[in-house]
Amino acid sequence: MPRTAKSEVAKTKKTKSAAPKTAKPKTAASGGTIRIQYYRSFIAAPQPHKRVVRSLGITKLNQIVERPDTPSMRGAVAKVPHLLRLVE
DSSP states (O other), rough: OOOOOOHHHHHHHHHHOOOOOOOOOOOOOSSSEEEEEEOOOTTTHHHHHHHHHHHHTTSSSOOOEEEEOOOOHHHHHHTTTTTTTEOO
């Protein structure tokens, strides 16, 4: 059975809903940054702890990354203080 073409109404309805969305860049409330160091391996750590470290963009041991100083970033570091530390 050959495929039939969609009606013109269905085609236009689909293109109208696909409007491009613009995302606003998020800025830190305090305007500063914090430096986070990954200083202990998470090999024996539970899976949620590994996900927290990876979500911060950390991939290597003793790596230091700069992230915005927000309560959510500080909370992520506070969840795994045995793996991460703040470097001043």
